[in-house]
Amino acid sequence: MADIKRRIFYVVVAVAVAAFLGLFGYEAVSVAFARVATPEIFARYEAETDNGASLPAGLSRERIETLLAVQDPSFWTHDGVDWSAPLTATTVTQSVVKRLYFENFQKGFSKIRQTLIARFAVAPLTSKNAQLAAFIDVNGFEPASQKWFGKTLAELDDDEFLSLVATNNNPKDYAPGTQANAERVRRIEKYLAGLCERRGFSDVWLESCGG
Structure with missing residues (x-):
């Protein structure tokens, strides 16, 4: 009986190792193609x-820093991934990868591939400013500015720009003019003024800035 259990254990381990190596090989090929x-x-x-x-055209250094403070505070120093929350939050680089390298992004293994491509393809092969330009483009900042305010991105005043940032790429629930957007703008303003702190990179809603 003990011998049978031992054989079953070895088979399970062998299958698990084979599955891991298969996944590793697949992801390695994906990164190579990327x-x-x-x-x-x-x-x-x-x-x-x-x-x-x-x-990127249309945004001043100050507005870029405002955007990054909310979206990706360590953007200028990280290698495409914020390793404090690599699979639960999304950096600028990972966001660009999601839009440009996937036809149908799904949670799970796609997130792993997204992270690997951000780290080993986009980060080492592209400039930070090009990543920012791609982020602004693929997330539709310019058409959103035209839609919500009837202005180009460069023409927005500070309040309008912050309202656009506060949509957090989710205009369905946080569209400019809604109560949810106004509340998030209030939290962002407190955060930028140093009146509250972000609870790690994954705290995109700035929970400590509520109340």
Whole structure:
């Protein structure tokens, strides 16, 4: 009986190892293909930012920093992934990967692949400013500005820009003009003023800034 149990255990371990190696190999191939495709995918964004020398058009340095304070505080220093919450939160780089490298993103293994591509393809092969330009583009900041305010992104005043940032890419629930948007703007203003702290990178709703 003990011998049978031992054999079953060895079989289970062997299957688990084989599954892990298969998954690792699949993800490695995905990253390899992503590295080949990345220069072409980001060519327009590198051109728009003078190969990373310039900020994305339409946004001042101050507004870029406001956006990053809310969306991705460690953007300038991380390697595409914030390792304090690599699979539960989304950096600017990961957000771009989700939009540009997936046709049908699903939670689970797609999140792992998204994280690996962000770290080993996009981060080492593209400039930070090109990543920002891609983020603004794929998340529709310009058309959203036109839709909600009838202005270009560059023409928004500070309150309108903050209201746009507060949608958190979720205009269905946090559209400018709604109570939910106004509440999030209030929290962001408190956070930017140093009156409350973010509870880690995954605290996108700034829970400590409520009340």
